[in-house]
Each structure stands twice: as structure tokens, then as C-alpha cells.
Amino acid sequence: MPCQYPDSSPHPAQTAAIAPSVFKTLRGTNAEMERFAWIGDELAIAIWRRETDEELTSYIQPGHHTLSCYLAGGYRTEREQMPGMYGSPGRLCTLPDNHESHWMVRDTLRFLHVYFLPQHFTRRAVTELDREPRELTLADRTYFAHPCIASLCERLEGVPWQGADALLQANEITHAILSELLKSQSSQRRDLRLKGGLAPAVRRRLAEFIEAHLDRSITLGMLAHIACMSEYHLARMFRISFGMPPHAWIAERRIDCAKQLLKTGTMSLQQIALACGYADLSHFSHRFRAAAGVAPSRYRKALTSD
Numbered sequence: 079m080p081c082q083y084p085d086s087s088p089h090p091a092q093t094a095a096i097a098p099s100v101f102k103t104l105r106g107t108n109a110e111m112e113r114f115a116w117i118g119d120e121l122a123i124a125i126w127r128r129e130t131d132e133e134l135t136s137y138i139q140p141g142h143h144t145l146s147c148y149l150a151g152g153y154r155t156e157r158e159q160m161p162g163m164y165g166s167p168g169r170l171c172t173l174p175d176n177h178e179s180h181w182m183v184r185d186t187l188r189f190l191h192v193y194f195l196p197q198h199f200t201r202r203a204v205t206e207l208d209r210e211p212r213e214l215t216l217a218d219r220t221y222f223a224h225p226c227i228a229s230l231c232e233r234l235e236g237v238p239w240q241g242a243d244a245l246l247q248a249n250e251i252t253h254a255i256l257s258e259l260l261k262s263q264s265s266q267r268r269d270l271r272l273k274g275g276l277a278p279a280v281r282r283r284l285a286e287f288i289e290a291h292l293d294r295s296i297t298l299g300m301l302a303h304i305a306c307m308s309e310y311h312l313a314r315m316f317r318i319s320f321g322m323p324p325h326a327w328i329a330e331r332r333i334d335c336a337k338q339l340l341k342t343g344t345m346s347l348q349q350i351a352l353a354c355g356y357a358d359l360s361h362f363s364h365r366f367r368a369a370a371g372v373a374p375s376r377y378r379k380a381l382t383s384d
Contacts (some may be wrong), residue, residue, distance in 0.1 A: 098122055098193040099140035100173065107135055112188075115239040117249045118371055122193040125149070125235065129186040134158075136180045137173060143194050143216045144173040145259065147231035151187035157220050158182060165221055168228045172263050174216040190231050192252055201321050202260045204285060210275060211321035217265040224262060230255045242372050243380035250381060275318040280305050284316070288328055292335050292355045296328055333369045336362070340378040347374050 104111070104126055112125040137144075152165030158180040165171075165187065173179065175196050200211035207214075234251045238244040276284070283304055288296060301324055302312040316324050332354045339350045351362035366374045 098142055098144070098191075100137055100142070100144045100191065101193060103135065103137055103140075107133060113239055115245065115248065117239070117245050117252060119249060119253075120195055120198065121249065121252050123234065123239070123248065123252065124191045124193070125188070126191065127186075127188045128183055130183055133183045134180060135183060136178075138178045139176050140173070141175050143175055143196060143199055144171075145192040145194075145227075145231075145255065146171040146173065147190045147228060149188045149190055149232075149235060151185055152189070154184040155187055156182055160220055163221050168223065168225075169221045170219075170224055170227060170231075171221060172216050172219045172259065174218050177218045179218075179220075190235055192231075192234075192255060194252075194256065197321060198256060199260060199264070202257060203264075204281070204320055206257060206260055207264070208278075208282060210272070210281070210319050212272070212275075212318070213267060214260075214264045215267050216259065217263045219263060222263075224258070227255055227258045227262075230258065242376065243383075246370070246372065246377060246380040274315060276305065276315045281319045285320075288331055292328075292332055293353050294355060296324075296355075298324055329365070329369075332356070333366065336366060336374065337370070337377070340374055341381050350374070 101114075101122070101124060107128070108130050109126045109128045112127055114122070114124040116122050148165045148167050148169045150167055152167070152169070155165045156163055196215065197211070199216055200214055203209040203211050203214050230251055234248060234255070237247050237251065239248055275281075284301055287301070287304055298309045298313060301316070302309045305312050305315070307315070313324060316327070320327050322330075336350055336354045339345055339353065343350070345353065347362070348359050351359045354362065356362035356365065363373055366377070370377055372380070
């Protein structure tokens with residue numbers, strides 16, 4: 079029997095603002111949901127199955143990004159704006175937050191959906207592409223091939239989605255998918271006219287300084303000195319060019335650094351705490367649990383157990 083539909087709101091332990099509109103649309107069709115999970119970081123995943131002679135489904139400005147990966151079937155399913163193009167296992171679709179599409183489903187298909195907010199996608203622009211978050215968005219693409227993303231989706235399908243450790247693994251795989259999407263499926267925002275913000279060279283210097291000094295206390299004054307501007311002006315320009323205020327960016331980079339050291343290194347928790355700029359192990363554990371949902375030791379065990 080198909081599982082029960084979850085409530086469209088995340089678990090209280092999550093701080094998610096996303097309420098996936100594409101998910102809600104599918105609930106109103108003949109689609110059966112096999113699995114659904116909130117996996118942390120305002121990310122949601124679902125596996126759906128559809129079987130129909132013919133049914134039209136429309137998505138209109140959902141407000142969130144969606145990645146769709148066909149797992150089975152879809153040979154007679156097409157997007158109305160692109161007649162003659164049909165789905166098949168391993169084919170991918172990216173549906174940006176502001177897109178509109180209409181799909182004619184005429185056969186049996188099974189597919190994985192990843193739901194995520196625009197800021198999840200574009201925040202990576204600074205660290206992975208040296209671009210401003212406001213410059214890029216997810217491209218609207220239908221039935222394209224990307225072996226790496228398709229493989230990650232198959233891996234995501236194959237892991238369990240229940241329990242803290244399983245959710246951490248699903249979260250990790252999903253973040254890998256988002257990185258691949260950023261590299262291959264990002265597009266320049268149309269009619270973009272950048273106003274304000276930091277010059278690329280200044281943004282780069284600030285990002286490099288923060289990465290090199292995560293083990294120290296970083297003040298707004300230090301960043302303002304590097305940027306050669308007042309603390310007030312730097313705070314405003316930083317938010318525009320990084321997508322968040324300085325303290326939030328630094329906090330996220332510390333957590334990211336800690337995650338990487340927990341997954342790939344042999345340092346003790348105390349050493350990781352100091353390397354990432356936390357006052358002590360207790361402070362590190364508290365901050366990490368608030369961000370990742372589990373203690374650092376649990377995170378390390380879950381992601382190094384394979």
C-alpha cells in the first residue's frame with residue numbers, strides 16, 4: 079500500500095520555510111507517493127509513481143526549485159511546450175522557482191523529486207563558482223542527460239530515509255546533487271542589473287580571508303579593513319554579495335569546515351572545534367547539533383560507516 083501523505087509543513091525540528099508547491103500539485107493528481115522525507119537544511123525529497131492513460135499536470139511558479147529524475151517509464155510523457163520530446167529512465171528535468179510548465183502523462187512512470195529553495199542553489203555560487211548569489215538561477219531544462227546527477231539520484235533512491243543516520247546520508251547525497259546542478263545547470267538571471275554590492279575582487283578577498291581564519295575570532299572591523307570601507311557600509315554590501323550577513327556566512331563556513339573534517343579527517347572533536355573557531359568542545363557540539371540536527375560524533379559515525 080502507498081504510504082500516507084505527509085503534512086506539507088516540515089517536522090517541528092526543522093526550520094524549513096519551503097512548502098513544496100510541486101509536491102502539493104502532485105497530491106491532486108492520480109500520482110501515488112512511495113516515500114517522502116524532510117532531510118534537513120530546508121531540503122525535501124520524494125518518490126512518486128504514476129499510471130494513467132492521459133492526464134495533464136501543470137506547475138505554475140511554484141516558488142521553489144525542483145529536480146526530477148525518471149527512475150522508470152515515462153516513454154510517452156511529454157511537456158506541452160516541447161512536443162515530441164519524451165522521458166525515459168535516467169532523464170532529468172530542472173524546474174526553477176518561477177517557471178510554468180504543462181505535462182501530458184500517458185503511461186506508467188516512476189520518478190524522484192528533490193525540492194529546494196533558490197538560496198540553497200545560489201549560495202554555492204560564491205564558494206564553488208566565485209559568483210554572486212543574485213547572478214544565477216536554476217536553468218529550466220527538460221529531459222536532459224547528466225550521468226553523475228542521475229547516478230547520485232539512483233544512490234539517493236537506494237538509501238533509507240528513516241532515522242537520523244539515514245537522513246544525514248540522504249542530506250549528504252542531495253548536497254552533492256545540488257553542487258553538480260550549480261556547475262552544469264545554472265543560468266544567468268534575465269535582465270539582471272546589479273546595483274550595490276562588493277566588487278568581485280573585494281568579495282574574493284573577503285571570502286579567502288574568512289576561509290583562512292576560521293580558527294580565529296573574525297570581527298566586522300577586520301572585514302571592513304580588508305574591504306577599505308566602514309563597518310556599516312561593509313555589512314550592507316556583504317549581505318548583497320554573499321546573500322547573508324557576515325556573522326551568518328562565517329557561522330555556515332565553520333559548520334561546513336567541521337563537516338568536512340568529520341568526514342575525511344582523523345582529528346579529535348576537540349581539535350576540530352579549535353580548527354573551526356569554536357571556544358571549546360561544548361560550544362562546538364551545541365552549534366553543530368543546532369545546524370546538523372545531531373551531535374558531531376553521531377555525524378562522523380553516520381557518514382564514515384560505509
